[in-house]
Amino acid sequence: MAKKKATGRRHPLASVTLLLVGLLATGGVYALFTSSATAETNASQEALIEEGGKLFAANCASCHGMALQGTSQAPSLIGVGAASVDFQVGTGRMPMAYTGPQAEVKPPQFTEDQIAALAAYVASRAPGPAIPDESLLQGDGDAAIGAELFRINCAMCHNVAGAGGALTEGKYAPHLSDIEPAYVYEAMITGPQNMPVFNDHNISPENKANIITYLKFLDDNPEPGGLGLGNIGPVSEGLFIWIFGLGAIVAITVWLTAKSN
Known part of the structure; x- marks a missing residue:
């Protein structure tokens, strides 16, 4: 007696066909959305x-x-x-x-x-x-590297403590305390007014983020070395000490001499 042919068996290409149909459907829906x-x-x-x-x-x-x-x-x-x-x-x-x-x-x-x-x-x-990415504005970089870069590139105008300073012809470098990080970064890449442009070849995005970290450190730690004398700079502060410090010594000397006489 002849055996009946087995029924319900899948064609060898059925699985491949179903896979292709599924991929095409998924791709079509993805492309549509x-x-x-x-x-x-x-x-x-x-x-x-x-x-x-x-x-x-x-x-x-x-x-x-x-x-x-x-x-x-x-x-x-x-x-x-x-x-x-x-x-x-x-x-x-x-x-x-x-x-x-x-x-x-x-x-x-x-x-x-x-x-x-x-x-x-x-x-x-x-x-x-373009407006900088938020990842560069978090203030979570290296403050020590940022401080060194700031002293080399920025302190001659903005003061080492970011307190700002006078320029020529009535212009000035503004203070950098409590400034939005985005504006600090944008100033570096656009060079507004008297400021030079610091592109990514001059200062990399990572190092710009380090400078922002240093400025944020200054905001969070005002006067870390004690009395800052208004952050007016080493020359002015030295002159202040020279005049008032030396004047105080002279005054004390005169007072002690007068008392001994």
Whole structure:
């Protein structure tokens, strides 16, 4: 009697076919959601840039030009990047309250969302330094390395304790106490006003984070060596000691001499 053929057995390619179908389905769904998310992100970014353009036209173009080309009253903003806008507008330096040797720090005139929109608009016109990543702003680097770098690159203007100092023609280097880490980093990569630019070849991102760590250490440990005399610098402090210290010694000497007579 002939045997019946076995039924219910899978074809050798069935498993491979099912695997391919599953991969294609998964890939299709992923591509669909990714495309939707990308499209939504692009639309959101375009809306942000459009809002920034309106804010720029209403508040900045009269000085910097409609095409960011600059005028006789203000410099070009082509290529300054989002970091420069975030620094200048976030610290209230821009818009300037009045014309002077340099822009003064004051309360910001725009909200955080408006500043982000302005930064996105300027960055969209030409490439430039971007707003730094949060991982570089935590103040968890090496304070000792940061202190050495600060003394070499920054202390001649900002004072070794970050107390600031006078420059020429009525300009000055501002103090660096209780400054937002993002603004410190942005100042280094954009070189606002009289400050030089420290790009990643001059000072690496890691070492910029170390400098921020040193400044945070100064904020958390004011006057670690005792009376700071206002952090006016070694020359001024030395002159103070020379005049008042030596004067006190002379006064005591005269008093002891007069008493003995």
